[in-house]
Amino acid sequence: MAAEQSEPSESPGTHRASTAERGRFCLAVCTCGWRGPARRARSKAREDAEAHALAA
Helix, strand or coil, X not given: CCCCCXXXXXXXXXXXXXXXXXXXXXEEEECCCCECCCECCHHHXXXXXXXXXXXX
16 A cells, blocks of 8 residues: 655645555545545546646
């Protein structure tokens, strides 16, 4: 299992979405605490992160 790196704290309401590896899966995560569904395709996790950042 890959270790997650902590992001520097940012002002409330700031959304910085990225992806994180969890074994064979990849998921989108955001500094606001949001997490997307686990995906086998990294491209889908990146799309989830982009959609969350745009919606926020």
